[in-house]
Every structure is written in structure tokens, then in C-alpha cells.
Amino acid sequence: MQVELRGSLAKNAGRFASWASQKSGRGSGGVIGGRVALALDPKVLEKVSLGKKIVIVTGTNGKSTTTSMVREALKSKGRVASNVLGDNMTGGVTAALIEQGEAEFAALEVDELYVPAVARAVKPAGFVLLNLSRDQLDRVGEAGAVEARIRQAVDENPQAFVVANCDDPLIVSAAWDAKNPIWVSAGVTRTADSVTFPRTNTPVVRSGDSWHVPGSSFARPEPAWTVEDGAVVFAGAAHPLALALPGRANQGNAAQAVAAAHALGVSIDQAIAQINKVTQVSGRYARRNLDGRLTRIVLAKNPAGWQESLSMVEEDACIILAVNGRVGDGEDLSWLWDVDFAPLQGRKIIVCGERRADLAVRLEYADFEFELVETPQDGLKRAPEGNVDVVANYTAAHGLNNWISREYEEAK
Numbered sequence: 001m002q003v004e005l006r007g008s009l010a011k012n013a014g015r016f017a018s019w020a021s022q023k024s025g026r027g028s029g030g031v032i033g034g035r036v037a038l039a040l041d042p043k044v045l046e047k048v049s050l051g052k053k054i055v056i057v058t059g060t061n062g063k064s065t066t067t068s069m070v071r072e073a074l075k076s077k078g079r080v081a082s083n084v085l086g087d088n089m090t091g092g093v094t095a096a097l098i099e100q101g102e103a104e105f106a107a108l109e110v111d112e113l114y115v116p117a118v119a120r121a122v123k124p125a126g127f128v129l130l131n132l133s134r135d136q137l138d139r140v141g142e143a144g145a146v147e148a149r150i151r152q153a154v155d156e157n158p159q160a161f162v163v164a165n166c167d168d169p170l171i172v173s174a175a176w177d178a179k180n181p182i183w184v185s186a187g188v189t190r191t192a193d194s195v196t197f198p199r200t201n202t203p204v205v206r207s208g209d210s211w212h213v214p215g216s217s218f219a220r221p222e223p224a225w226t227v228e229d230g231a232v233v234f235a236g237a238a239h240p241l242a243l244a245l246p247g248r249a250n251q252g253n254a255a256q257a258v259a260a261a262h263a264l265g266v267s268i269d270q271a272i273a274q275i276n277k278v279t280q281v282s283g284r285y286a287r288r289n290l291d292g293r294l295t296r297i298v299l300a301k302n303p304a305g306w307q308e309s310l311s312m313v314e315e316d317a318c319i320i321l322a323v324n325g326r327v328g329d330g331e332d333l334s335w336l337w338d339v340d341f342a343p344l345q346g347r348k349i350i351v352c353g354e355r356r357a358d359l360a361v362r363l364e365y366a367d368f369e370f371e372l373v374e375t376p377q378d379g380l381k382r383a384p385e386g387n388v389d390v391v392a393n394y395t396a397a398h399g400l401n402n403w404i405s406r407e408y409e410e411a412k
């Protein structure tokens with residue numbers, strides 16, 4: 001009885017903290033509620049996850065988008081809890097499950113470093129493992145170290161199916177011993193971070209779409225799911241996609257989301273129909289008319305993410321590049337030198353953000369012409385009417401979204 005009372009008090013206190021944060025305007029409430037609840041009852045995450053079929057989505061790039069896709073696909077089966085604002089550490093996950101306590105399912109975006117702890121608490125029905133590459137070295141560390149954390153979570157949860165990207169050797173290494181692997185060919189943008197295989201510390205040899213590790217049994221698994229000509233292919237049948245979100249990477253994300261939903265009993269066509277409804281993710285991707293500037297925000301926070309995002313920009317768009325260097329972004333921006341900005345040659349480019357000088361130096365060495373302003377808001381004011389694509393890292397994108405909400409959407 002005392003245990004139940006403690007859990008109930010923790011949940012109620014967490015709900016109140018989230019509500020108070022939202023009402024006071026100090027935050028979204030997506031983290032503080034979970035932190036308060038966990039402080040009162042360290043076991044509260046285990047308690048609020050009981051009875052739910054939970055899918056954990058993780059990887060370097062695409063977590064928020066794929067989680068949104070999984071969430072939409074599962075809605076055809078019942079109520080779905082999810083950390084919709086992307087608060088993907090233990091506090092955010094806990095707050096989401098407390099807030100949506102009656103849901104039968106949960107689609108949870110989880111930061112790579114927190115996957116073992118969260119999985120230990122929630123005992124997931126499945127994992128979706130997207131990709132691993134260099135990201136925030138000052139916080140996350142090398143991709144190989146992240147692989148070890150995810151592998152640990154997979155090994156500790158043999159009950160879970162594992163939807164894994166077979167094109168990424170680091171993901172394959174993490175999922176290799178899974179009891180229920182579901183291999184998906186989702187593609188990779190960057191291969192420089194997987195030149196050696198974590199389990200052998202020997203080179204990965206690539207040939208076309210395939211790869212193998214000489215002198216071992218490790219090689220690209222045969223995928224059960226693929227993406228071909230804009231369709232998800234499973235068991236020889238092609239199921240066309242009509243995604244509202246741009247880019248080849250989002251087709252791969254969709255294929256993994258469909259595979260996860262299918263593992264939980266959703267039909268392929270129903271899952272795709274639901275995923276096609278995803279038009280934006282936390283204010284990203286959707287175009288908004290801002291005084292004649294048809295503005296779209298694309299998140300890019302590491303070399304692989306930037307490379308993919310640069311492939312999504314419209315040919316006729318003014319390009320605003322925004323970089324900050326806060327804790328949420330990683331304070332080490334040396335990775336900017338690993339990004340190939342060649343797709344932007346000849347375009348109108350505006351550079352901004354708190355670390356705009358770092359990006360300006362990088363572009364000057366590559367002989368780019370650009371305009372330098374202080375903030376993304378200043379960049380929008382300098383942009384001509386028509387399509388404007390903002391490629392921004394995490395806090396720059398978040399700050400711009402908040403500004404747009406205040407200045408344009410809340411005023412309506």
C-alpha cells in the first residue's frame with residue numbers, strides 16, 4: 001500500500017510540475033514533470049510503463065521523425081503515449097508516460113546514451129535502431145562507444161523485436177545478437193564513421209550496397225524490408241509511399257516505422273496511410289508563410305545530418321544556415337569541416353546564429369559568397385520573398401520555431 005501511495009504521489013506531483021511549467025511560460029513541461037516524479041519515486045518509470053507495448057526509437061539522426069511515424073502508425077491500434085516534443089532523456093520519457101497514462105502503446109524517442117537505463121525500466125516490446133555516426137563529441141563521444149550502449153540494451157531485452165538498419169555496420173553490430181531481428185535497408189548518408197567493425201576492430205569492406213568484414217562471419221544481413229522507387233517492399237510486394245516529408249532519409253525512416261508497426265499487428269497499408277499524414281515534426285519540414293517568405297526549417301546537427309538536409313533544400317530557395325553551440329548542440333563544432341557544402345554553390349546564402357563565425361570561416365575557405373547576420377530572425381528579414389529553407393542545429397531551430405509561434409501563429 002505504501003509503495004502504491006508513493007507512486008501515486010510521484011505521478012500527481014509530476015503532472016502538477018508539468019502543468020505549472022506550461023502555465024508559467026517557463027517551459028513545455030516535457031522534462032520537469034518527469035524529474036519531479038523520479039525524485040519522489042525512482043521506480044516511477046517502471047510503474048507508468050506497466051501494461052504498455054512500448055517501442056524505443058534511437059540513433060544519431062531521424063529519431064524525432066521516426067518516432068512521429070511510429071506513433072501515427074500505432075494510432076490505428078489504440079491510444080499511443082509519446083514524448084512528442086523530443087524530450088528524449090529519462091525525465092522526458094517519464095513525463096510522457098505519466099501524462100498519457102491510459103495509452104496501450106508508447107512510441108518513445110530515446111537519446112542514445114540513455115537507451116540502456118530507459119529500456120531496463122520500461123521493458124520494451126521493440127527497438128527501432130536507425131543509424132550511428134559522429135555527433136556531439138564533447139557529450140556523446142565516438143560512435144563506437146554509443147554502439148556499445150545500444151548493444152547492451154538489446155542484449156538485456158531479449159523479449160524485444162529489433163528493427164535495425166542493415167546498411168549501417170554500427171547498427172548491425174549493436175543488433176547482431178538480437179533474438180528477434182527485423183532487418184531493413186534504410187540507407188546511410190555517411191560511411192566515414194563505420195570504417196571498422198566494433199566487434200572485431202577490423203576494416204569494413206564495401207561493395208555497392210553491400211558490406212562485409214573480411215575474416216569473419218559479419219556482413220550486411222539480407223533485409224526483409226527495402227525502399228525501392230518510393231515504395232516500401234516486403235515479401236515481394238511493393239507498397240507505395242506518399243510522404244509529406246522530403247528526402248531519401250525519410251523514406252528509410254518510414255520503412256523502419258512501418259516494420260515496427262507491422263511487428264505490433266498493424267497492416268502495412270494502414271501503417272503507410274497513417275505515416276503519410278505526418279506533415280511536420282516539432283515545427284520542422286512544413287512551409288509557413290512569413291510575410292511572403294515560404295519558410296521551412298530543417299534540423300541538422302552533425303555531418304551526416306547536414307549532408308542529408310542539404311540534399312533536401314529547394315533549388316529556388318534562399319538558404320539560411322544557423323548554428324549555435326550550446327549544451328544541446330554540442331559545444332565542439334569542429335565537425336563543420338566534415339560537411340560538404342558544395343550543393344549550395346551559387347545559391348543565396350545567409351549565415352547566422354551564435355556560432356556564425358565558425359561557419360563563416362568554414363565557408364570562406366570553400367570560396368562561398370554569403371551574407372552574415374546575427375540571428376535566424378534577422379536572416380528571415382533579409383531573405384527575399386519566395387521559398388526560404390532554414391538549415392539549423394538544435395537550439396537554433398528550436399529558438400526560431402518559438403519566435404515564429406509568438407510573432408505569427410499566436411497573433412492570429
